[in-house]
Amino acid sequence: MNNTPSHKPHIGLFVTCLVDLMRPSIGFAALRLLARAGAEVVVPDRQTCCGQPAYNSGDSKNARALAKDVIEAFADFEHVVVPSGSCGGMIAHHYVKLFADDDAWRARAEDLAARTFELTTYLAEHLDLNDTGAVFDGSATYHDSCAGLRELGVKQQPRHLLATVDGLTLNELEDSEACCGFGGLFSIKYPDVSGAIVDKKADRVVAANSDLLLGGDLGCLMNMAGKLKRRGSKVRVFHVAELLANMTDGPAIGEDRDA
Amino acid sequence: MSQDPKCHDFHQGAKKALDDERLQTLLGRTLENGFQKKRLQGMSRLPEYEQLRDKARDLKDHVLDHLDMYLARFEAEVTKAGGQVHWARDAAQARDIILDICIKADAKTVSKGKSMIAEEIGLNDHLIANAIVPVETDLGEYIIQLRDEPPSHIIAPAFHISKEQVAETFVENHTHLDPDRDLSEPTTLLNEARGELRDKFLCADVGITGANILVAETGTAMIVTNEGNGDLTQDLPPVHIALTSIEKVVPTLEDATLILRLLARTATGQEQSVYNTFFTGAKRPDDIDGPDEYHVVLLDNGRSELLGSEFRDILRCIRCGACINHCPVYGVTSGHAYGWVYPGPMGSVLTPHFVGIEEAHLLPGASTFCGRCEEVCPVRIPLPQLLRNWRVRAFEKGLSGRAQRLGLGMWAGLARRPWAYRLIMNFAIAALSTLAREKGSFRRLLGAGGWTKTRDLPAPQGGTFQSRYAKGER
Numbered sequence: 208m209n210n211t212p213s214h215k216p217h218i219g220l221f222v223t224c225l226v227d228l229m230r231p232s233i234g235f236a237a238l239r240l241l242a243r244a245g246a247e248v249v250v251p252d253r254q255t256c257c258g259q260p261a262y263n264s265g266d267s268k269n270a271r272a273l274a275k276d277v278i279e280a281f282a283d284f285e286h287v288v289v290p291s292g293s294c295g296g297m298i299a300h301h302y303v304k305l306f307a308d309d310d311a312w313r314a315r316a317e318d319l320a321a322r323t324f325e326l327t328t329y330l331a332e333h334l335d336l337n338d339t340g341a342v343f344d345g346s347a348t349y350h351d352s353c354a355g356l357r358e359l360g361v362k363q364q365p366r367h368l369l370a371t372v373d374g375l376t377l378n379e380l381e382d383s384e385a386c387c388g389f390g391g392l393f394s395i396k397y398p399d400v401s402g403a404i405v406d407k408k409a410d411r412v413v414a415a416n417s418d419l420l421l422g423g424d425l426g427c428l429m430n431m432a433g434k435l436k437r438r439g440s441k442v443r444v445f446h447v448a449e450l451l452a453n454m455t456d457g458p459a460i461g462e463d464r465d466a
Numbered sequence: 467m468s469q470d471p472k473c474h475d476f477h478q479g480a481k482k483a484l485d486d487e488r489l490q491t492l493l494g495r496t497l498e499n500g501f502q503k504k505r506l507q508g509m510s511r512l513p514e515y516e517q518l519r520d521k522a523r524d525l526k527d528h529v530l531d532h533l534d535m536y537l538a539r540f541e542a543e544v545t546k547a548g549g550q551v552h553w554a555r556d557a558a559q560a561r562d563i564i565l566d567i568c569i570k571a572d573a574k575t576v577s578k579g580k581s582m583i584a585e586e587i588g589l590n591d592h593l594i595a596n597a598i599v600p601v602e603t604d605l606g607e608y609i610i611q612l613r614d615e616p617p618s619h620i621i622a623p624a625f626h627i628s629k630e631q632v633a634e635t636f637v638e639n640h641t642h643l644d645p646d647r648d649l650s651e652p653t654t655l656l657n658e659a660r661g662e663l664r665d666k667f668l669c670a671d672v673g674i675t676g677a678n679i680l681v682a683e684t685g686t687a688m689i690v691t692n693e694g695n696g697d698l699t700q701d702l703p704p705v706h707i708a709l710t711s712i713e714k715v716v717p718t719l720e721d722a723t724l725i726l727r728l729l730a731r732t733a734t735g736q737e738q739s740v741y742n743t744f745f746t747g748a749k750r751p752d753d754i755d756g757p758d759e760y761h762v763v764l765l766d767n768g769r770s771e772l773l774g775s776e777f778r779d780i781l782r783c784i785r786c787g788a789c790i791n792h793c794p795v796y797g798v799t800s801g802h803a804y805g806w807v808y809p810g811p812m813g814s815v816l817t818p819h820f821v822g823i824e825e826a827h828l829l830p831g832a833s834t835f836c837g838r839c840e841e842v843c844p845v846r847i848p849l850p851q852l853l854r855n856w857r858v859r860a861f862e863k864g865l866s867g868r869a870q871r872l873g874l875g876m877w878a879g880l881a882r883r884p885w886a887y888r889l890i891m892n893f894a895i896a897a898l899s900t901l902a903r904e905k906g907s908f909r910r911l912l913g914a915g916g917w918t919k920t921r922d923l924p925a926p927q928g929g930t931f932q933s934r935y936a937k938g939e940r
Binding site: 222224226227228229230231232234235238239250252253254255256258260261262263264265266267269272273276304353354357358382384385386388389390391392393394395396397398399400401402403404405406407429430432433434436437458459460461462463464465 | 477480481484498794795797798799831832833834835836837838840841851854856857858859860861862866870871874875877878880881882884887888891895904905906907909914916917919920921922923924925926927929930931932934935936939940
């Protein structure tokens with residue numbers, strides 16, 4: 208890979224539909240971090256959803272149609288960066304499987320897969336960002352979201368970046384690799400089971416005794432924040448990129464504006 | 467027909483388990499603080515664990531490619547050793563074969579080692595209906611037999627029952643003993659069960675065990691137990707029947723040791739199970755013990771159909787239970803919610819095949835796709851992908867419901883038209899933001915009841931990323 212200072216890769220940001228709709232600040236945090244690392248980023252306006260809800264519901268036809276749109280929208284970028292392990296995993300691992308019987312599209316899917324990176328991985332391993340300039344006087348704990356962890360190997364990258372935050376103490380979460388119970392549409396199709404799993408996660412988060420809960424996937428973060436809020440917990444929940452970009456002044460996920 | 471499902475609605479079964487505080491405590495103790503930790507300890511003592519997983523996966527794939535050949539060799543060797551192999555196409559045929567052997571042996575009672583295949587074919591009910599008394603000899607199976615319950619886990623069938631409940635069950639059933647005896651200690655319970663079972667072993671006319679592995683080159687079947695009940699079941703009665711399924715065969719004894727090195731470590735963290743019992747044929751003239759008659763019942767029950775399907779990889783399964791032990795869903799629902807014989811991720815792949823996707827369509831959906839099952843599987847079965855394959859079949863059959871189908875179709879239709887998507891989403895997000903006002907989350911929201919039933923729904927931050935980005939925000 209050519210990432211010498213003289214060559215700036217042409218990067219496309221895949222915002223993800225959840226960030227686009229529910230928490231734009233994660234997208235802006237990603238832009239700021241990439242810019243700080245010296246990258247030039249474009250956000251194509253043709254993008255919407257990666258197709259994961261359809262794919263995981265067994266709706267291959269719609270999943271394939273949405274995958275084709277994403278492949279088209281990001282055809283001209285040298286690298287594609289995604290602030291989510293699960294959408295990143297969808298593009299980098301699962302698109303190829305959708306086109307098992309279509310050589311031309313499979314080749315395009317493989318090509319996109321090789322160019323697609325989860326945000327913290329890209330910052331830590333490809334742009335060698337060692338100085339985020341972030342400051343946070345307090346403690347945080349970190350949840351390893353499943354798809355990022357198991358499909359893309361996201362584990363040390365966010366911790367490496369968090370180590371650069373001035374004033375931050377990172378308290379490891381017990382069973383940080385255990386699922387939070389989100390699972391996309393699973394969370395509304397199996398609400399009781401999902402609710403019981405995130406209850407166990409919330410127990411661990413409370414036991415970690417930290418100011419912040421961080422993670423790399425907005426779906427999981429909304430699930431955990433929603434449960435913590437329901438339980439009356441004061442733990443503030445942010446996407447890891449928001450802390451790294453010094454954007455923790457505003458309300459956390461699910462937090463009231465006047466909090 | 468295989469065993470009938472005992473629970474038809476996963477949601478209801480799960481709710482029952484979630485409301486049972488005692489069960490939730492037992493789940494935490496058995497899984498997170500039991501099996502999960504023990505597996506990690508077991509792995510840490512075997513540096514080549516990861517390489518062994520690759521070898522085991524390749525071995526099982528090789529066997530599945532040549533299944534007919536290895537099974538034929540196995541049969542030939544069993545016959546040579548004085549045993550008889552019976553091929554059972556389905557559950558009914560397996561039951562008939564076993565009943566026939568029992569009737570010929572004039573059997574009144576049958577001792578049984580733990581066998582999930584016996585559960586799969588509903589053997590006990592069939593024997594009882596034909597006036598033959600089956601006695602389970604695995605402690606867990608013995609307890610649930612007394613309580614008339616199905617197993618809740620493939621390797622720990624009675625983990626869901628507390629020791630206090632076991633004591634009650636023993637007092638109720640062992641009526642010849644003093645009803646006021648002290649049964650507060652687990653060892654007392656164990657000794658009482660051992661005393662009860664000793665006579666049953668000696669009196670049984672037929673012994674039926676499962677088999678964990680079949681060895682083609684020698685015609686040997688083998689079983690692992692931690693209680694030694696497998697030995698006594700296969701050795702003491704005059705007739706021994708090993709009831710097993712076709713995918714358990716491996717080429718050589720060497721290959722069997724590869725599976726054994728992974729099996730106990732992954733399941734319970736033990737280096738090996740306490741008893742590894744190998745049986746080859748009936749008692750020979752010079753042997754001091756062993757059964758006079760030896761039968762192997764080889765069950766297909768739709769497995770050869772799986773071989774040619776997108777679910778083929780599940781046939782590598784060695785029934786260690788690791789996927790079950792690490793599944794976050796099983797971790798709060800336990801086994802009975804799954805309704806049939808095999809629970810957890812491996813069960814949610816197998817059950818739709820055995821009882822039909824129409825009956826079992828809620829099972830493949832009962833997964834967050836967290837991937838931990840695949841991560842811990844000793845033979846690297848891609849369980850989430852196999853579950854997803856079932857979701858595809860369920861979707862194609864329209865089993866996921868009209869509302870979901872409509873929702874996914876509308877979402878995709880909109881997401882495929884970015885300009886319409888932006889227009890509608892900008893409006894929807896603005897409406898939600900207005901509704902939330904200063905509140906950062908909704909306690910209740912029309913149409914989001916599934917979510918807000920158990921947690922708050924964080925409100926949108928305000929404005930979509932794309933609209934703010936288009937206005938120049940960075």
